[in-house]
Each structure stands twice: as structure tokens, then as C-alpha cells.
Amino acid sequence: MSKRFGIFSVVGMLSTLYVLPVAGNDVVFNKDWSFSLHSDSTCISPSYDDHEWRKLNIPHDWSIELPFDKNALPGNDGGYLEGGIGWYRKSFFIKDVEKNKRYQLYVGGAYMNSDVYLNGEKVGGHRYGYSPYFVDISKYLKSGKNVVVIRVDNSKQKNCRWYSGSGLYRDVQFIQQENLHISNWGVFFTTPDLSTLYMELSLDNDGDEPRSVDVSLSILGHEKLSSVTVPSNTKGFIVKQSIDVPEAKSWSPDSPMLYEANVCVRENGKTLDSIIKNIGFRTVEWNAAEGLKLNGEKILLNGGCVHHDNGILGAAAYPAAERRRVRLLKDAGFNAVRTSHNLSSEEFLDACDEYGLLVIDESFDGWRDAKNDHDYHILFDEHWQSDLDAMLLRDRNHPSVFCWSIGNEVIERDKIEVVTTANMLASRCRELDPLRPVTSALACWGKDWKTYDPLADVHDIVGYNYMIHESEKDHLRNPERVMVQTESFPKDAWSNYKKCVENPYIVGDFVWTAIDYIGESGIGRHYYEGDVPGEHFERPLYPWHASHCGDIDLTGYRKPISHYRSMLWNEDGEQLYLAVKEPDGYVGKIKTTMWGNWPTYESWNWPGYEGKPIEVEVYSHYPKVRLYLNDDKIAEKGVECMKATFELPYKEGVLRAEGIGADGIVKETKVLTTAGKPYGIRLTVDSEDASSDTPSMAFVSIEIVDKNGNVVPTADNELNVSVIGGGELIALGNADIKDDDPYYDSTHKAWHGRALGVLKNNGRKGNAKITVSSPGLKTSALKISFGR
Numbered sequence: 001m002s003k004r005f006g007i008f009s010v011v012g013m014l015s016t017l018y019v020l021p022v023a024g025n026d027v028v029f030n031k032d033w034s035f036s037l038h039s040d041s042t043c044i045s046p047s048y049d050d051h052e053w054r055k056l057n058i059p060h061d062w063s064i065e066l067p068f069d070k071n072a073l074p075g076n077d078g079g080y081l082e083g084g085i086g087w088y089r090k091s092f093f094i095k096d097v098e099k100n101k102r103y104q105l106y107v108g109g110a111y112m113n114s115d116v117y118l119n120g121e122k123v124g125g126h127r128y129g130y131s132p133y134f135v136d137i138s139k140y141l142k143s144g145k146n147v148v149v150i151r152v153d154n155s156k157q158k159n160c161r162w163y164s165g166s167g168l169y170r171d172v173q174f175i176q177q178e179n180l181h182i183s184n185w186g187v188f189f190t191t192p193d194l195s196t197l198y199m200e201l202s203l204d205n206d207g208d209e210p211r212s213v214d215v216s217l218s219i220l221g222h223e224k225l226s227s228v229t230v231p232s233n234t235k236g237f238i239v240k241q242s243i244d245v246p247e248a249k250s251w252s253p254d255s256p257m258l259y260e261a262n263v264c265v266r267e268n269g270k271t272l273d274s275i276i277k278n279i280g281f282r283t284v285e286w287n288a289a290e291g292l293k294l295n296g297e298k299i300l301l302n303g304g305c306v307h308h309d310n311g312i313l314g315a316a317a318y319p320a321a322e323r324r325r326v327r328l329l330k331d332a333g334f335n336a337v338r339t340s341h342n343l344s345s346e347e348f349l350d351a352c353d354e355y356g357l358l359v360i361d362e363s364f365d366g367w368r369d370a371k372n373d374h375d376y377h378i379l380f381d382e383h384w385q386s387d388l389d390a391m392l393l394r395d396r397n398h399p400s401v402f403c404w405s406i407g408n409e410v411i412e413r414d415k416i417e418v419v420t421t422a423n424m425l426a427s428r429c430r431e432l433d434p435l436r437p438v439t440s441a442l443a444c445w446g447k448d449w450k451t452y453d454p455l456a457d458v459h460d461i462v463g464y465n466y467m468i469h470e471s472e473k474d475h476l477r478n479p480e481r482v483m484v485q486t487e488s489f490p491k492d493a494w495s496n497y498k499k500c501v502e503n504p505y506i507v508g509d510f511v512w513t514a515i516d517y518i519g520e521s522g523i524g525r526h527y528y529e530g531d532v533p534g535e536h537f538e539r540p541l542y543p544w545h546a547s548h549c550g551d552i553d554l555t556g557y558r559k560p561i562s563h564y565r566s567m568l569w570n571e572d573g574e575q576l577y578l579a580v581k582e583p584d585g586y587v588g589k590i591k592t593t594m595w596g597n598w599p600t601y602e603s604w605n606w607p608g609y610e611g612k613p614i615e616v617e618v619y620s621h622y623p624k625v626r627l628y629l630n631d632d633k634i635a636e637k638g639v640e641c642m643k644a645t646f647e648l649p650y651k652e653g654v655l656r657a658e659g660i661g662a663d664g665i666v667k668e669t670k671v672l673t674t675a676g677k678p679y680g681i682r683l684t685v686d687s688e689d690a691s692s693d694t695p696s697m698a699f700v701s702i703e704i705v706d707k708n709g710n711v712v713p714t715a716d717n718e719l720n721v722s723v724i725g726g727g728e729l730i731a732l733g734n735a736d737i738k739d740d741d742p743y744y745d746s747t748h749k750a751w752h753g754r755a756l757g758v759l760k761n762n763g764r765k766g767n768a769k770i771t772v773s774s775p776g777l778k779t780s781a782l783k784i785s786f787g788r
Contacts, residue, residue, distance in 0.1 A: 076536065107133055253357060306329070368421065622660055684700070700759065
């Protein structure tokens with residue numbers, strides 16, 4: 001997180017009078033935009049009449065607001081949601097434009113090809129949809145009313161192998177600076193040890209005269225002051241400082257301590273520019289003999305890969321949604337995440353800093369050779385450095401980011417020139433940040449794996465996608481190689497865990513994936529005989545429109561595999577868990593896929609299966625478990641690979657598992673109860689207040705319950721949702737990736753007794769009230785208090 005401060009005044013003029021704060025060099029520019037999917041270039045004129053356009057705030061993803069369509073150009077990759085071309089307009093008023101100042105717009109993410117116009121003139125643009133960019137608007141900004149227009153073009157398909165979303169899906173900021181100012185992303189903090197903060201500060205002087213300034217760095221009451229003279233017309237004048245902070249506590253996933261570092265640039269006592277950043281004191285080391293060490297202590301990475309979307313919300317990077325996503329990962333026992341295969345939002349990394357989640361920060365899915373017709377290969381030669389720099393410079397102050405990734409399964413891996421390209425990218429990473437290791441995710445299909453040794457040798461830590469079974473042979477051949485499994489199959493959780501524990505040169509495992517995501521439709525699914533067969537990459541699978549390989553589903557609910565994986569990696573966490581495997585033939589003959597698991601649920605509701613054999617899984621840290629049905633002992637078993645499996649005839653009632661300690665005493669009990677008929681609806685809310693410039697949100701879990709309050713896992717009732725007062729419903733859905741009912745309306749079926757509704761503050765004061773009803777069920781309502 002960073003904040004900048006200065007003095008200026010801007011007033012937005014649209015349907016409401018929008019007054020941005022007087023204090024602040026960087027002002028979030030998210031409110032009161034007009035939007036259209038049906039315009040043309042005439043709208044860049046300041047006099048264009050946009051009163052019929054939709055009024056909205058950003059972040060905004062227009063694709064998630066469209067219906068699923070089997071003919072959509074993004075196809076199976078893009079979740080059957082269309083792209084297109086969107087236009088955003090915003091009018092604003094600035095009292096006085098000063099010639100000795102610089103004005104910029106900062107666009108955190110526009111997917112994808114975007115062009116920026118101010119007062120009818122093109123002032124900039126950007127091609128890559130995942131990297132942020134700055135636009136200097138000084139030349140065309142005027143005192144009084146101004147009109148900014150941003151055209152976002154996601155019409156050239158296919159351009160991504162997963163759901164990208166479309167539009168201004170991350171923050172936009174308005175920036176005002178003095179002629180002498182801190183460069184964009186111009187502060188770099190490092191902690192060479194756990195009690196020293198080192199800073200490199202980059203200053204720009206756009207004026208025609210040298211400037212003598214004082215630079216101060218302060219943290220926890222300690223301050224360092226330097227006086228420097230910055231030559232005229234200079235970019236990137238470096239000021240170096242270090243400061244001892246003996247009382248600082250280290251940052252780690254278990255104890256993510258953050259401190260505010262304040263940097264101020266003054267001239268004759270007047271503040272020209274300043275910045276506040278949250279920093280953490282931590283060190284990273286790696287070698288094949290000891291593995292990965294954080295703050296001098298060995299750490300194993302229980303990691304998960306994630307895409308950038310927020311499930312039923314689409315790609316819009318609402319800060320509260322990004323924070324929730326990180327909380328879900330932490331609650332599921334992960335200590336690391338890989339931002340596959342692109343830059344994440346800043347809000348996501350801020351949350352990783354705050355909650356303690358280590359990050360492999362990844363830049364590209366591909367390089368020069370195409371995976372899709374319109375993907376990054378057409379941009380690589382011209383834009384690789386600016387896009388890579390955007391990741392490195394923006395993210396290098398995050399203590400959570402411990403490793404840079406420069407690519408994923410690049411197609412040209414069989415060509416000798418791939419080594420030159422990898423060296424070029426890795427060298428740039430080390431030039432801008434010499435302290436973090438560099439990796440990329442390597443894969444092999446149909447080739448001799450060891451032929452990739454020259455490519456692997458470019459990296460500090462070698463990423464293995466589904467290839468960790470080669471690790472022992474690789475270690476004999478390359479004993480100094482440090483390895484991490486950057487992608488793995490969910491079903492291999494035990495074997496991958498054992499690999500990491502038993503081999504110090506393997507520093508962790510990142511499962512594909514931690515959370516279900518839209519697009520790459522059908523990966524990880526199970527299906528039944530008679531359904532469209534095969535893997536997601538073999539043919540279109542509509543109406544499947546999302547993944548099912550995540551430990552966590554689209555609505556944030558943890559699957560049984562999530563509990564199992566967390567128990568493997570976390571001795572002090574959950575100790576006992578109970579789940580039931582769907583009987584083969586209950587719905588149909590079950591077929592699993594490469595990234596899939598056998599369908600398993602927290603359910604003892606299997607009507608029509610009475611007396612037939614059913615398998616129960618108990619995950620346990622205890623050496624033995626006992627299983628009971630209606631207080632009748634079924635069996636006692638020893639635990640192997642942290643699991644015990646029982647088979648018994650199905651009968652309604654209460655299924656109980658007991659964890660038995662080494663002393664023979666029952667330590668813990670887990671129960672599954674057969675739920676009765678659907679009776680009512682239970683609402684619970686996960687809400688988090690946000691700042692006044694960010695929509696406050698609430699995630700409402702909707703459960704169909706019986707008279708005793710048990711979730712009915714067979715319920716698929718139609719839900720009707722209404723919201724009044726200070727909130728609005730912006731998404732409603734379930735975790736069924738085959739249900740193509742859109743997420744933007746107010747009706748949706750439950751799936752396995754559950755659904756999720758997402759609300760945000762609508763700008764009004766007062767509480768919001770959500771009411772959920774379903775024919776034949778008791779209606780439920782809940783009041784929600786939003787921060788504004």
C-alpha cells in the first residue's frame with residue numbers, strides 16, 4: 001500500500017457533484033463515469049452528449065454483465081462471455097492548471113487495448129491488459145471543465161486462455177506533481193537484514209533549473225535526512241539512504257508485521273512530494289542443501305495458483321473482494337500463492353502483505369510463440385520490457401512478493417533461442433531487483449525433459465509444471481538446482497507433499513488451482529456417461545463455463561480436498577474432517593478428468609440409495625479413527641497418508657467420526673447429519689468496510705436449511721433476491737460450473753443447498769436490507785451496515 005500527498009482541487013461534474021479531496025497527489029478517480037458498448041469515436045469530442053449512457057463507478061467488467069453464449073468468440077477459454085469494445089467518459093473540473101506542474105492519469109488495469117483521450121486529443125494508451133500504465137496529460141489539461149475518454153478494445157479474440165474480463169477493471173487515479181517529484185514507482189525499499197531499512201529514491205526534475213532539496217526517511221520514530229541537488233531536466237536522480245530499526249519485528253506468513261515508512265522531499269521547508277508505504281522486514285535465501293529460508297528459517301511453500309477473477313463478480317478488482325480472496329486462501333491453509341499468469345491487482349498484493357501470504361509474482365503466460373491468435377506474442381518484442389518493468393517497479397516493495405516469474409509453459413521452449421529470451425527477462429529482473437529469485441514455469445510434452453536443462457539453468461529457482469516426478473534424477477544431474485512445483489494436479493496432494501518434505505531442494509508445491517475461476521471451461525470437472533466427454537482442451541464444453549479444479553469453489557466454499565491439503569501442510573490447524581464420496585452410478589457413471597477429484601461432499605443425504613454401499617473418507621492427524629452410524633460402531637481404522645476410508649450401507653441418520661489419540665482416548669468428533677426437507681433460508685454475511693473512495697461490499701452466504709438448521713445438500717431451489725436501502729445486488733450465483741444462468745440478475749438456483757449474493761454500497765446513507773425468498777420456503781431477511 002502507498003499514499004502520496006500534495007495540494008490541489010478537482011471537482012467531478014456528472015449526475016452528481018463529485019469533489020475529490022483537496023489533500024492528495026494521487027486521487028482515486030473511480031466515481032461517476034459514463035459507459036457505453038454501442039458508441040464510436042465521435043464520443044471523444046468534449047461536446048458529445050452522453051446523458052443516455054450508463055452511469056457507473058469503476059472497477060468495472062462489462063463481460064460478466066453479459067449472458068453466457070455458446071457462440072461467444074472467447075469460447076471455452078473465455079467462459080463463453082463476449083468481449084467487444086467499450087467506451088468510458090468522465091467530466092471533471094480543475095480550478096487552476098499550473099504550468100510548472102505535471103499531471104498524469106494512472107490506469108491500474110484496462111483489458112485490453114486501451115486508448116486515452118483528453119479534451120478530444122489522444123494522450124496515450126496501452127496494449128497489455130494486465131499491466132498498469134501512466135499517461136501524461138499535462139499538455140491538454142486546462143483550467144475549468146475537462147473530459148477524459150478511455151476506449152477499451154477486447155474484440156480481437158481469442159487473446160487469453162482463461163476469462164480475462166473486459167473494461168476498466170482496476171483503479172484509475174489522477175496525479176498532480178511539482179516539477180521536482182518522486183519518479184513513478186520511484187521508491188525501492190529493501191531490508192538487507194531484519195533491523196535495517198535501505199532505500200533507493202528516484203527523483204525527476206522536469207524544470208530548467210537545478211533544485212536543492214532535503215529528503216527524509218522516517219519509520220518508528222527514526223529519521224534519516226539527506227540534502228541533494230538535482231540537476232535540471234533530469235530523470236531518475238538516485239538518493240540512497242539506510243536507517244537502523246532495532247525494534248522492528250520480522251514479516252512472515254505467521255506474523256505479517258507491517259510498518260509505515262514515510263518519505264518526504266522538501267525545498268526550503270515546503271513539501272514538494274511525499275509517499276507513505278507499508279513495508280515488512282524480511283530476508284529470503286535459497287540453496288539446494290537447505291531449500292528456501294525466510295528470515296533465516298526454513299519454510300516450505302503450501303501454494304496455490306490463482307487467476308485474477310473474483311468468481312461470480314468477474315474480473316472487477318473491488319478492494320473488498322481482493323481482500324476476501326486472500327482471506328479465503330489463508331483460511332484454507334495456504335501460505336503462498338502464484339499469480340498465474342499475469343500481474344495481480346495492487347489491492348490483492350496489499351492484502352497478501354497484511355494477511356501473510358507469500359507471492360510468486362508472474363508477468364506473462366507466453367513470449368514470442370502464440371498460444372492464441374491475439375495473445376501476448378504479438379506484443380512481446382515491442383512491449384516486454386515496459387510490461388515487465390511495470391510488475392517489478394510496482395510490486396518490489398511488497399514483503400509478500402518473494403519471487404519473480406517471467407513466464408509459463410512457453411511454446412518456444414524447444415527452440416534454442418528460448419534461452420536467450422529467458423536470459424533477457426531474468427537479467428532485467430535482477431537489474432531492477434537483485435534480491436529476489438527468478439523463476440518460470442517449465443513443462444514438457446513429448447520431449448526428453450533433460451533437454452530443457454539450459455533453459456532451467458537461467459532461473460534461480462526452477463519451476464516444474466507437473467514434472468516434479470523428475471526431481472530425483474534432476475538432482476543427481478544438477479545437484480545445485482533449487483526446484484518448486486509451480487503447478488500440480490489436485491489429486492496428487494499426498495505425493496507432492498511427501499516430495500517437498502523429503503527433499504530439501506524442493507521448496508514447495510503450487511496446486512492448480514487454489515480457487516475455481518471463470519474460463520478454461522470444464523478443467524477439473526467430473527461428468528457422467530452420456531455427457532460431452534473428455535478434457536477441457538479437447539473440445540468446447542458448453543454449458544460448462546468455469547473451472548472445477550480449485551480447492552475453493554466459485555462462491556468461496558471449501559471443498560473436501562481443501563481440508564485434506566490444509567491438514568497435510570498445517571500440523572496446528574484442523575485435525576479431523578469427514579466427507580462422503582458420491583456413489584458411482586448414483587446420478588450416472590462417473591468420469592473424472594486430469595485435474596479433477598472424485599466428487600466428494602460434506603453430505604449424508606443420499607435418498608434412494610438406502611442399503612447400498614457408500615464410501616466415507618476421514619482425514620485425520622490422529623493415528624486412528626472410529627466411525628459410527630446412528631451410534632452403531634462401523635469400524636476403527638489406522639490412518640495412512642492422513643486418511644482412512646470406510647465402506648458401509650447407506651442409511652439416514654447421524655454419521656460420526658472420532659479421532660483417537662496415541663493414548664487411545666477420543667480427542668475430537670465430527671458429525672454429518674441427514675438433513676430433512678427444505679424449510680427455510682439462512683443468511684450470513686461476510687462484510688468489510690472500505691474507504692470512502694472504494695465501494696463497501698458484503699458477501700452474503702445463502703443456505704437452504706431444514707427445520708433444525710441443517711443445510712440441505714440436495715436442495716436446488718430457485719432463489720429470489722431483493723435489496724433496498726443503502727445497497728445494491730451486483731452478483732448472484734452458485735458453484736455449479738454447468739449452470740449457465742447469468743450472475744447479474746436477481747434470481748438463481750441454489751446448488752448443493754448454497755448460493756452467494758454480493759452487495760455493494762449504492763452511495764446512499766443508511767443500512768441495506770437483503771431479502772431472499774423461494775416458493776415453499778420461509779423467507780429470510782438481513783440488514784447490512786456499509787462503510788462509505
